[in-house]
Amino acid sequence: MNSNNQPIGIFDSGIGGTSIWSAIHQLLPNEKTIYLADSKNAPYGQKSKEEIIALSMKNTEFLLEMNCKLIVVACNTATTNAIQELRLKYDVPFIGIEPAIKPAVTNSKTQIIGILATQGTLNSELFHKTIAKYQDTQIIEQVGHGLVQLIENGEINSPEMTQLLHSYLTPMIKANIDYLVLGCSHFPYLIPQIKKILPEHIQIIDSGQAVAKQTQKILAERIGFSSAEKTEPIFYTNINSKVLKEILENKYTVIEKDF
Numbered sequence: 001m002n003s004n005n006q007p008i009g010i011f012d013s014g015i016g017g018t019s020i021w022s023a024i025h026q027l028l029p030n031e032k033t034i035y036l037a038d039s040k041n042a043p044y045g046q047k048s049k050e051e052i053i054a055l056s057m058k059n060t061e062f063l064l065e066m067n068c069k070l071i072v073v074a075c076n077t078a079t080t081n082a083i084q085e086l087r088l089k090y091d092v093p094f095i096g097i098e099p100a101i102k103p104a105v106t107n108s109k110t111q112i113i114g115i116l117a118t119q120g121t122l123n124s125e126l127f128h129k130t131i132a133k134y135q136d137t138q139i140i141e142q143v144g145h146g147l148v149q150l151i152e153n154g155e156i157n158s159p160e161m162t163q164l165l166h167s168y169l170t171p172m173i174k175a176n177i178d179y180l181v182l183g184c185s186h187f188p189y190l191i192p193q194i195k196k197i198l199p200e201h202i203q204i205i206d207s208g209q210a211v212a213k214q215t216q217k218i219l220a221e222r223i224g225f226s227s228a229e230k231t232e233p234i235f236y237t238n239i240n241s242k243v244l245k246e247i248l249e250n251k252y253t254v255i256e257k258d259f
Helices: 018-027 049-065 076-089 101-107 125-131 147-152 159-174 187-197 208-223 241-247
Strands: 008-012 033-037 070-073 112-117 138-143 179-183 203-205 234-237 253-256
Touching: 008 018, 008 049, 018 033, 018 208, 033 049, 049 070, 049 076, 070 076, 070 208, 076 125, 101 112, 101 179, 101 203, 112 159, 138 159, 147 159, 147 187, 159 187, 179 187, 187 203, 234 241, 241 253
Parallel strands: 008 033, 008 070, 033 234, 112 138, 112 179, 179 203, 234 253
Antiparallel strands: none
């Protein structure tokens, strides 16, 4: 297959999808990436399906204007509510992110797993279709009210965050889960905090590596890899670039732009 030096586009409701970007960048360092943080409209999890679709289309069109060859929807809520509409409307491959329930169910010894996600993801038709496949496992769902907003405000290690995580995770621990699935791309940034609360035997699963491998597969089969040397990623945000710069450890270009 011929090479293709167009960029990979990635969008999220905010800074959380940088956890997905990081996995893609580590696996495919020669690919140019453009990341779009729609932080002005975060969190998506409390919006209607129609609003989520409209915002996802707006983000897609921004990235298509940048000539992206593939778009990663690095947001669980946008994937579960809008990816079907995006695939119907735009002639570009889309890769979505869904809670990694399958590996948790497959490996669980207690047959009880927990999932921490947004309201928008847990209410979606796609999520309900997914969990219907696993009726032999008890799946404890917990909406992470307030977590995304705290992360967007740069308050990952705040006392309020610690208090919320304790309130959400303690019932799962008491229910004897042995896997916790993180159903929001923001939540991997909470793993150090979560590990302090969970007993050591409870495994934490997020979707970053699976999305990166799927991106690699689509490039290999359908689009082509970049022939360029390692390139500098570009990050866009529509509000508060300071928090995005901090989460990226001030290593990369961040452009604040209204979109």
